[in-house]
Each structure stands twice: as C-alpha cells, then as structure tokens.
Amino acid sequence: MTENGFGAAVRRKEDYRFITGRGQFVDDINRPHQLYAQIIRSPIAHGKINKVDVDAAIAMSGVVAVFTGADMAADGVGGIPCGWGITSKDGSPMVEPGHPPLAAECVRYVGDQVAVVLAETLAIARDAAELVDVDYAELPSVANLESASADGAPLVWDDAKGNVCFDWEIGDKSATDAAFASADQVVTIDIVNNRLIANAMEPRAAIGDYDAGKDEYTLYTTSQNPHVIRMLMGAFVLSIPEHKLRVIAPDVGGGFGSKICHYAEEAIVTWASRKVNRPVKWTADRSESFISDAHGRDHVSHAELAMSKDGDFLGLRVSTRANLGAYLSTFGPAVPTILYATLLAGSYKTPAIHAEVKAMFTHTVPVDSYRGAGRPEASYLLERLVDKAAKQTGIDPIELRRRNFIQPEDFPYQTPVALEYDTGDYDAAMVKAIELADYANFDKRREESAARGKLRGVGISTYIEACGIAPSNVAGALGARAGLYEVGTVRVNPTGSVTVLTGSHSHGQGHETTFAQLVVEELGVDFDNIDIVHGDTGKVPFGMGTYGSRSAAVGGVALMNALEKIRTKAKKIAAHLLEASEDDIEFKDGQLSVAGTDRSVAFGDVAMAAYVPHNYPLETLEPGLEETAFYDPKNFTFPAGCHICEVEVDPDTGVVEVVRFTAGDDFGRIINPMIVDGQVHGGVTQGIGQALYEQCVYDDSGQLLTGSMMDYCLPKADNVPNFAVTTNVTPCTHNVLGVKGCGEAGAIGSPPAVINAVLNALSDYNVDDLQMPATPERVWQAMQGNG
Amino acid sequence: MEIKGEYQIRSSRETVWQALNDPEMLKKCIPGCESLEKISDTEMAATVMASIGPVRARFNTKLSLQNLKPPESYTLVGESKAGAAGFGRGSADVTLIENDDGTLLSYVADFRVGGKLAQVGSRLVLGATKKIADDFFGTLSRELDPGATRVGADDAGDGTVTPRIWLAVAGAVLVLLIWWFLLR
Incomplete structure (x- = not known):
C-alpha cells in the first residue's frame, strides 16, 4: 500500500479547517450591499390566500421590498420541477401538480412559502x-396517510382523486399468487416506517447575487448537487441559461438527502436579487428547517411471506402507502418506488415478489430522500418479517437467513424486482459479524443483565442496498429525468501539483481526502500537492452531485478514468523525453521509467514539459496535461452486510438501551478505512435514532407538533455504544475501483436489528409487534399487553 | 384542547353580566392586553402581548359575542393572529348562575393554535392557555368581588393554599429522611 494511497487510513484533510472554525459555509459568506430575506410561511395546513397586505411592512424603515407569489407569477417564474416521473399500473402518469416558489392562490402545508421581505x-x-x-380562508386538510385515504377526504390537489399521486407496482403478480397458493405457511406483518426530519447540523441557506453589469447570476446554496440545482432552477424556474448562472455549494454541514432537492428559497433569492439589484441572503433558523426541509420515510405497509415447511422463502407480497407531502420534491416519487420496492428481494433468493405502492399527497412538508432513501424502508420491512418468520417457524433467525441467502455461485443474480446483483457473499459478512459480536456468549450476557433486573435481547438484520443509481439509460426508462453519470477532471499544474475538479460534492464525506488518495495511488504525487475542487459550477465542468452513496462508485471512477488518461499522456511525453517506445514506459510511484533500464523521468518533469513544450512531440501531441472523464456506470453497486444489536430493556420503565452494536459490512474495496468506519458510525447512529427516538408528528389539523429539538428527539452521544465494525470485501465487478459505497448502509441495516433486539428482549412478554420509535412508553405499554 | 373553570362571585348576576360586556373591564382582565376597542355591540378588537413557552408575540385579536342570552350566558369567540408566531383561535361558553352566595361563573373553552406556536410550544400551550384563562376570569371575579373564590377541582387552578403547604411540608420531611438514610 502506498502511504496516503488507496487503502490507507489517512486523516481527513478537511478537518483542520472544520475543527478550527475556518470552514466557509453559506452563512459565512457575505456579499457587499447584501439584503436579508425573511420568508413568510403559512401557519395553516390548507387554505386559500384571500389577500396579502404588505403595505405596513414596506412602509417600515430599512425594508427594501416585499414580494408575493403574485409578483413572481407576474414575472413568469415557473414552478419547481420534479426530477423523477412514475407511471401508474394503469399506464397513466403520476399526478404532477404545479409548485410555485411562492404560493399565490393556495397554501398546502404549514411552512409553505407565501411572501418574502x-x-x-x-x-x-x-x-x-x-x-x-395574510388573510387565509382556511380549508379542511389531511395530515397523514390515514386521513388522506379516508372516503371523502379533503383533496390536496383536485386532479389527484383520493389524494393518490400514483398507484404503481413491480414484480410478477400471478407468479406471486401461485407461490402463495402452494405455500405451507405464511407470515404477515404490518409495518409503519416512521416519518423523520433530517436535521443536518447546518441549516439551509442561500444567497442570490445578480451582477447587472454582466447580466449574470450567482447562487450560493447549501446543496449536495450544485449542477443539478443550476439545471433545475435555470431551465425550469427562472429561465436563466447555464452560462449566465453559477451555483456554488461551498462547505456544507451535512445533507443526509435533505439537501438534494431544489428548494423554493434558492429560486426566491436568485430572482429577488435581480428585482432589487442587490445580493439577497437567506438563512433558515432551526424552526424554519423543521417545517421547510424535506422530510423522510413515512410508509405504511402490509407484507406477507410465503414459505415451504422447511422455511424456504417462496413468495413475497407487499402493499405500501407512501406519504409524498403536499408537493413533489425533486426525488420524492423515486424514493418509495425505484429505491424501495426494487430492494425487496434483500439478500434472499425469494423467487416471486410482487409489490404495490400507492403514493399519496397530504398537507405536510414534501417528503424526499433521507439517508438510505427507500432502502431502509425495504430492509426494515423485510428483516422484521424474516425475524417474525423465524419466530413462527421455530427456525433460528440466523439459520433461516442463511438457508435463503443468494449464494456466491449464484452471481450475477437477477432478482424478481428488476435489479441484477453483481457480486456478494452474504454468509461471509454475517459470520464475521457474528464472531465480532461474540454472539455465542449472548446467553451469558443475558443472565448477567437479568441479575441486574434488565431484559437483554439480541437482534440481527442482513441488508442489501443499491448505490450509484445507473446506468443512465435504464434510470431514464425507470423515470429519471436526468443522467446519472459523474464527471472528473484532473488538471496537472506545470510544476506537477494536481487540481482535481469533481462533480461529486462533499458535505461531510471527506472527498478531499479519499479522492486525493486516488491521485496519490495513480500518479505518485505528494498528498499535500493535491487539491480537490468541488461544489462550484463555475469551476467544475459538470456533475450530478452526491447522494445514494454514489461519490466513490461513480465520482471516484470518473476520476480514475481521467487519471488513466493522464497516465497515458504522461507516458507518451516521457517516451519522447527518454527517447524510448511508449510501450516500454513504466509509470510507478511518480517516476516514468524505461523498462529494464535505469533511465527515468519524474512525473513533475513530464508536467513541466507539457506546459513548457520546448522538447515535446508537438506534431503528435497537444501541450498541457489536463483530462476530463464522464463515467456512466453499467449497473448499481450492491453493498450488503449484517448488523447485530444488543439491547437492555428496563422492565419498570420500558427504557431501551443499546448496549452493543456490531456491523459486518461489504462495501467492496475500501479507499480509506477510517472514513468508512466514520460513515458506518454516523449511519448506525441515525438508524438507532429512527428505531428508538425520532418521530415526526402532525396533529389532525396539520400542525407540526415535533417542530423543535424539545419535541423531536435526536439520538445523543450517550444513546449509542462504542460500535464494533468490520468488513468483508467482495469487489464490485463492474467498476475499476471495485468499490460499492458506504454512506447509507448504517442507517439501512440498523433499525431492524434494533427492533428485533427489543422484541427478543421482550420474548417473555408475548410481544410480536412493536412500531418505531420504540419509546419507553410504547415498550412499556407493549409489555402490559397494550401493544 | 378544552379547558374549564368556575368562580363564585359575591355579586349579582346583572353586575357580572355588565362586567363581561364592558370593554374597559375586559381590557383590565385580559393579561397583557395593550388595547381593546369596541367595534360594535358584539365585536371587539384587542392587542395582547402574550408568551407561550419560548414564543412571545403580540396577538391581534378579534373577539365577538355570540349566542347572547342576557344575563345568563354567551359565547366568546376569539381569533388571534401573531404574524410569524402563528395564530390561536377558540371560543368560550360562559354561563352565569344565580345562587345564595351571588353568582357562579363557569366557562368551558375550546381552542387551538397553529404555526410556530404549535411547532415549538404545543406541549406548553395547554398550561399557558389555562393560565391565561384563569388569569382572565380570576381577575374579573376579583374586580367585582375581592373575596371571589375559584371553585371545583381543576388541575390548572390554584385551589386553596392549605394543600400546597402540606405538600411542601411532606416534601421537606421526605428530603430529610433520604438525607438521613444516605448519611448513615
């Protein structure tokens, strides 16, 4: 292993500026003569806007302008587009309502934007x-899936009858029905996947800066994908061509999916900046984040598993209702469909699967991706169901999983729900996790807990996930309205230092370190002589950003391809300098040498020759040393793994404590194990949050009741144990790095492991159903038989 | 959310009724009331400064009197807007019953809040609103009769003073006992 190269646990380069307070987040940026924007948001869930009286506000000293939805509409501002289209079972397209940045006629959730000061x-x-x-005529509303589905429920959109956005299905229904008809036993489960609020540490912010001299716009925004924002806002909302619009997403303090979407505020500040000819800055406060950042999850499902008498899975039937909120967010429709139901095979060779998903509108904040986006919902449903099947059949939960695993020799494996898994070894990862968790001695620990009056339980989950949505043509056929490739540019500077421009975006993932490690590995350039530039459409040629654990698997591979082009060109230059054949040039550790000789030239000298081409093959080769690659993957990557959780339940209070947590993951090859460990720690913590603490609650009239840190319970440091993590590597077969992605796995595998552990702890109490979050009250009630 | 309460006032029903319809009296009794003006015989507009949990805001309130049955009962309907802080709206059925000791005032109020008030204050709203209602009817009663008493058990009421003293004494004894045990 090269020092600081592929596989080294290099300390994160970016952390120096973060831990010394030198990061540059959007709110740290101030433009000369900037104004401050305050958004007026709807306090009601549904209502007609009768009148917006802005006179008193405009009259106030220091106020420059107040704009309403009518002002934006009069300017011809378009609606915020949705990035994914889904087609219903009956062939009809999803209902796709208009989404003006400022509501002009009607508000549809508490937090909907109405005006800006x-x-x-x-x-x-x-x-x-x-x-x-603002004078509203309040209208009846639907705040959750239950009330939205009721007969005669108030409609969020007149076009969406029964509040249904689409009614979609995947898999072979008749084959699944046949599997159930021939089954010896069937296990059923009803699952609620609780609604969550991402709560990134940095609230969203945006600065619109219009330059009248050049007729150009710059938007600084807290985004995971600045090029996508430029495309969506420029082309669909404000009609600004790309060359006149620069989007900068500088340091961003956590996204977790909530910063993928194109948000109204981005369009509002950009548009308003031109109206008043001054920069306009908006920063959400925490309260605003709760009611305006896209929420996550919110599924209600019924599932049935058909089995043979030996416990072989024969068929799976799933029916899910998914809450999309009041408007379609950028990836909203893709989450409960393409990113959820396609994962319902899990790591099992269930031969027949059929899933139906009914997506509903409600008068709530739009729902979009949240760490894992669809895959945690699939893995939670499946792994709860499999554990229930183990209990019902009396087969050990590990044995039941093992019996149904797709085996290493089965790859590539075509699932009944569209995906083709390329590689994996599910049993190997499970065995590693079992060993690390000291599973064999669990009974001893249970006795020890019992001696202290605590109920100890162990829970297991095995998950699969799909990262790096691809290829673009398949994604397009599935409804994606953009490409899903990535772009990397390698600019070797004349003195041999390297600037990498990547379309991926780091908002905590550590790209500046891992991507630099790839450059060290391929070019032998010193780690400190590499700069990774991201998050600026004015610098980076193009990109699709970071979400779905795609940075290494797609962005990293694009970078590798560009590095390969650099290596090829450098060899040609070296061949000229060394008067040798290109085929004889070896490129290793930053030296280009003629094979079998002691003649060599340093990479830095090659770079200098490329920019000062006095001795250079100008007839056959352009000067300069800069290459760009666009990479469109052949398939998703499929990380998988096994999580094992041990909890202690206090029988008097119902309080659950996670006392041990072990993750055995297969992320393919690993660029930086320290960063991967950190990603797993964070993901598992958020998964424990979903399982035990977090719950977004609206009251019947659509008021958000969990709208502050007092009422929305995030996991804290003392709620999680020290994690034991290990990996088993089966390299991805279709990308040059062999990487799969690790960003979301923690949040995907952990919730079912936690709940299965709680249920195991309560095994003497005849509790077989427990919804997340397993709060003390819920657990205690379940123990009293009130589950 | 529903709250209720009762007050025994040593005044005639007519006197209490007059007070309930007197803007000056209402202004005096609404906690944080900055202004209150009569728009018509049955409508008033008020500006009220109030805090609910961490939200402190100026509420522009419209009050109207409905179901008027002088001097027995009316329904006080209110709607408050507090800009970015959200809104509150509700109604209170107020009934006056003559008895040997004067007049028994009872109210049943139903209300809800929205916007930021609900978002950050929902768990505090019930307590805060009970206090506001209690302050209102309590002040009104005492304005008419300094010896007016709140009657009936109600978790928001201050009831009589005696039980609290006993509670404090019991608590102190308990603390002393625990302290003694720990030191042994």
Missing part, C-alpha cells in the same frame, strides 16, 4: 415580516 438587516426583515398580513 427584503431588508437592510435580518432584524428589520424579521420585524417587517410580522407586519405582513
């Missing part, structure tokens, strides 16, 4: 916002 200071903007008087 621009003022000289934030304090003035806030005071003036108090004076904007």
Whole structure:
C-alpha cells in the first residue's frame, strides 16, 4: 500500500479547517450591499390566500421590498420541477401538480412559502415580516396517510382523486399468487416506517447575487448537487441559461438527502436579487428547517411471506402507502418506488415478489430522500418479517437467513424486482459479524443483565442496498429525468501539483481526502500537492452531485478514468523525453521509467514539459496535461452486510438501551478505512435514532407538533455504544475501483436489528409487534399487553 | 384542547353580566392586553402581548359575542393572529348562575393554535392557555368581588393554599429522611 494511497487510513484533510472554525459555509459568506430575506410561511395546513397586505411592512424603515407569489407569477417564474416521473399500473402518469416558489392562490402545508421581505438587516426583515398580513380562508386538510385515504377526504390537489399521486407496482403478480397458493405457511406483518426530519447540523441557506453589469447570476446554496440545482432552477424556474448562472455549494454541514432537492428559497433569492439589484441572503433558523426541509420515510405497509415447511422463502407480497407531502420534491416519487420496492428481494433468493405502492399527497412538508432513501424502508420491512418468520417457524433467525441467502455461485443474480446483483457473499459478512459480536456468549450476557433486573435481547438484520443509481439509460426508462453519470477532471499544474475538479460534492464525506488518495495511488504525487475542487459550477465542468452513496462508485471512477488518461499522456511525453517506445514506459510511484533500464523521468518533469513544450512531440501531441472523464456506470453497486444489536430493556420503565452494536459490512474495496468506519458510525447512529427516538408528528389539523429539538428527539452521544465494525470485501465487478459505497448502509441495516433486539428482549412478554420509535412508553405499554 | 373553570362571585348576576360586556373591564382582565376597542355591540378588537413557552408575540385579536342570552350566558369567540408566531383561535361558553352566595361563573373553552406556536410550544400551550384563562376570569371575579373564590377541582387552578403547604411540608420531611438514610 502506498502511504496516503488507496487503502490507507489517512486523516481527513478537511478537518483542520472544520475543527478550527475556518470552514466557509453559506452563512459565512457575505456579499457587499447584501439584503436579508425573511420568508413568510403559512401557519395553516390548507387554505386559500384571500389577500396579502404588505403595505405596513414596506412602509417600515430599512425594508427594501416585499414580494408575493403574485409578483413572481407576474414575472413568469415557473414552478419547481420534479426530477423523477412514475407511471401508474394503469399506464397513466403520476399526478404532477404545479409548485410555485411562492404560493399565490393556495397554501398546502404549514411552512409553505407565501411572501418574502427584503431588508437592510435580518432584524428589520424579521420585524417587517410580522407586519405582513395574510388573510387565509382556511380549508379542511389531511395530515397523514390515514386521513388522506379516508372516503371523502379533503383533496390536496383536485386532479389527484383520493389524494393518490400514483398507484404503481413491480414484480410478477400471478407468479406471486401461485407461490402463495402452494405455500405451507405464511407470515404477515404490518409495518409503519416512521416519518423523520433530517436535521443536518447546518441549516439551509442561500444567497442570490445578480451582477447587472454582466447580466449574470450567482447562487450560493447549501446543496449536495450544485449542477443539478443550476439545471433545475435555470431551465425550469427562472429561465436563466447555464452560462449566465453559477451555483456554488461551498462547505456544507451535512445533507443526509435533505439537501438534494431544489428548494423554493434558492429560486426566491436568485430572482429577488435581480428585482432589487442587490445580493439577497437567506438563512433558515432551526424552526424554519423543521417545517421547510424535506422530510423522510413515512410508509405504511402490509407484507406477507410465503414459505415451504422447511422455511424456504417462496413468495413475497407487499402493499405500501407512501406519504409524498403536499408537493413533489425533486426525488420524492423515486424514493418509495425505484429505491424501495426494487430492494425487496434483500439478500434472499425469494423467487416471486410482487409489490404495490400507492403514493399519496397530504398537507405536510414534501417528503424526499433521507439517508438510505427507500432502502431502509425495504430492509426494515423485510428483516422484521424474516425475524417474525423465524419466530413462527421455530427456525433460528440466523439459520433461516442463511438457508435463503443468494449464494456466491449464484452471481450475477437477477432478482424478481428488476435489479441484477453483481457480486456478494452474504454468509461471509454475517459470520464475521457474528464472531465480532461474540454472539455465542449472548446467553451469558443475558443472565448477567437479568441479575441486574434488565431484559437483554439480541437482534440481527442482513441488508442489501443499491448505490450509484445507473446506468443512465435504464434510470431514464425507470423515470429519471436526468443522467446519472459523474464527471472528473484532473488538471496537472506545470510544476506537477494536481487540481482535481469533481462533480461529486462533499458535505461531510471527506472527498478531499479519499479522492486525493486516488491521485496519490495513480500518479505518485505528494498528498499535500493535491487539491480537490468541488461544489462550484463555475469551476467544475459538470456533475450530478452526491447522494445514494454514489461519490466513490461513480465520482471516484470518473476520476480514475481521467487519471488513466493522464497516465497515458504522461507516458507518451516521457517516451519522447527518454527517447524510448511508449510501450516500454513504466509509470510507478511518480517516476516514468524505461523498462529494464535505469533511465527515468519524474512525473513533475513530464508536467513541466507539457506546459513548457520546448522538447515535446508537438506534431503528435497537444501541450498541457489536463483530462476530463464522464463515467456512466453499467449497473448499481450492491453493498450488503449484517448488523447485530444488543439491547437492555428496563422492565419498570420500558427504557431501551443499546448496549452493543456490531456491523459486518461489504462495501467492496475500501479507499480509506477510517472514513468508512466514520460513515458506518454516523449511519448506525441515525438508524438507532429512527428505531428508538425520532418521530415526526402532525396533529389532525396539520400542525407540526415535533417542530423543535424539545419535541423531536435526536439520538445523543450517550444513546449509542462504542460500535464494533468490520468488513468483508467482495469487489464490485463492474467498476475499476471495485468499490460499492458506504454512506447509507448504517442507517439501512440498523433499525431492524434494533427492533428485533427489543422484541427478543421482550420474548417473555408475548410481544410480536412493536412500531418505531420504540419509546419507553410504547415498550412499556407493549409489555402490559397494550401493544 | 378544552379547558374549564368556575368562580363564585359575591355579586349579582346583572353586575357580572355588565362586567363581561364592558370593554374597559375586559381590557383590565385580559393579561397583557395593550388595547381593546369596541367595534360594535358584539365585536371587539384587542392587542395582547402574550408568551407561550419560548414564543412571545403580540396577538391581534378579534373577539365577538355570540349566542347572547342576557344575563345568563354567551359565547366568546376569539381569533388571534401573531404574524410569524402563528395564530390561536377558540371560543368560550360562559354561563352565569344565580345562587345564595351571588353568582357562579363557569366557562368551558375550546381552542387551538397553529404555526410556530404549535411547532415549538404545543406541549406548553395547554398550561399557558389555562393560565391565561384563569388569569382572565380570576381577575374579573376579583374586580367585582375581592373575596371571589375559584371553585371545583381543576388541575390548572390554584385551589386553596392549605394543600400546597402540606405538600411542601411532606416534601421537606421526605428530603430529610433520604438525607438521613444516605448519611448513615
């Protein structure tokens, strides 16, 4: 292994600036003469806007302008587009309502944007916002899937009868029905996948900066994918051509999917900046984040598993209702379909699967990706169901899983739900996890807990996930409205230092370190002489951003391909300098040498020759040393693994404590094990959050009741144990790095492991159903037989 | 959310009824009331400064009197807007019953809040609103009769003073006992 190269646990380069407070986040940026925007949001879930009286606000000293939805509409501003189209069973397209950045006629959730105040200071903007008087005619609303599905329920959109956006299916229904008809036993389960709010540490922010001299716009925004925002906002909302719109997503403090979407505020500040000819800055406060950041999950499902008498899985039938909120967010429709139901095979060779998904509108914040996006919902449903099957059949949960695993010799494996898994060894990862978890001695630990009056339980889950959505043509056929490739540019500077421009975006993942490691490995350049540039459409040629654990598997491979082009060209230059044949040049550790001789030239000298081409093959080769690659993967990558959780339940209070947690993951080859461990730690913590603490609650009238840190319970450091993590590597077969992706796995594998552990702890209490989050009250009630 | 309460006032029903319809009296009794003006015989507009949990805001309130049955009962309907802080709306059925000790005022109020008030204050709203209602009817009762008493058991009420003292005494004894045990 090269020092600082592929596979080295290099400390993160970016952390110096973060831990010394030198990061540059959007709110750290201030433009000369900027104004501050305060958004006026709907306090009701559904209502007609009768009148917006802005006179008192405009009259206030320091207020520059107040704009309403009518002003934006009068300017011809378009609606916020959805990035994914889904077709219903009956062939009809999903209902796709308009989504103006500022609502002009009707508000549809608490938090919907109605007007914006621009003022000289934030304090003035806030005071003036108090004076904007919006007269609403309140209308009846639906705040959850239950009320949205009721007969005669109020409609979020008139076009969406029964509040259904689409009614979609996947898999072979008749084959599945046949499997159930021939089954010896059937296990059923009802699952609620609780609605979550991402709560990234950095709230969203945006600065619109219009340059009247050049007629150009710059948007600084907290985004995971600045090029996508440029495309969506430029082409669909504000009609600004790409060359006149630069989008910069600088340091971003966590995204977890909630910063993928194109948000109204981005369009509002960009548009408003031109209207007043001054930069306009908006930063959400935490309260605003709760009611305006896209929420996650929110599924209600019924599932049935058909088995032979020996416990072989024969068929799986799933029916899910998914809450999309009031409007379609950028990836909203893809999450409960392409990213969820296609994963229902899990790591098992269930031969027949049929799933139906009914996506519903409600008067709530739009729902989009949240760490794992669809895959945690699939793995939670499946792994709860499999554990229930183990209990019902009396087969050991590990044995039942093992019996149904897709075996290493089965790859490539075509699932009944569209995906083709390329590689994996599910048993090997499970065995590693079992060993690391000291599973064999669990009974001893249970006795020890019992002696302290605690109920100890162990839970297991084996998950599969799909990362790096691809290839573009298949994604397009499935409804994607954009390509899903990635772009990498390698710019070797004249003195041999390297600047990498990547279309991936780091908002905590550590690209500046891992991508630099790839350059070290391929070019032998010193780690400190490499700069990774991302998040700026003015610098990076193009990109699709970071989500779905795609950075290494797609962005990293694009970078590798560009590095390969650099290596090829460098060899040609070296061949000229060394007066040898190109085929005889070996490129290793930063030296280009003629095979079998002691003649060599350093990579830095090759770079210099490329930019000062006095001795250079100008007839056959261009000067300069810069290459770009676009990489479109052949398939998804399929990380998999096994999570084992041990909990202690206090029988008097119902409090659950996670006392041990072990993750055995297969992420393919690993660029930086320290960063991978960190990703697993974070993902598992968020998964424990979903399983035990987090729950977004609306009241019947659509008011968000969990709208602050007082009421929305995030996991804290003392809620998680030290994690034991290990990996088993089966390299991805279709990318040059052999990587699969690790960003979301923690949040995918852990929730079912936690709940299975809690149920195991309660095995003497005849509890076989427990919904997330397993709060003390819920657990205690279940123990009293009130589950 | 529903709250209710009862007050025994040593005044005639007519006097209490007059007070309930007197803007000056209402202004005095609504906690944080900055202004209150009569728009018509049955409508009033008020500006009220109030805090609910971490949200402190100026509420522009419209009050109207409905189901008027002088001097027995009416329904007080209110809607408050507090800009970015959200809104509150509700109604209170107020009934006056003559008895040997004067008048028994009872109210049943139903209300809800929205926007930021619901978002960050929902778990505090019930307590805060009970206090506001209690302050209102309590002040009104005492304005008419300094010796007016709140009657009936209600978790929001201050009831009589005696049980609290006993509670404090019991608590102190308990603390002393635990302290003694721990030191042994």
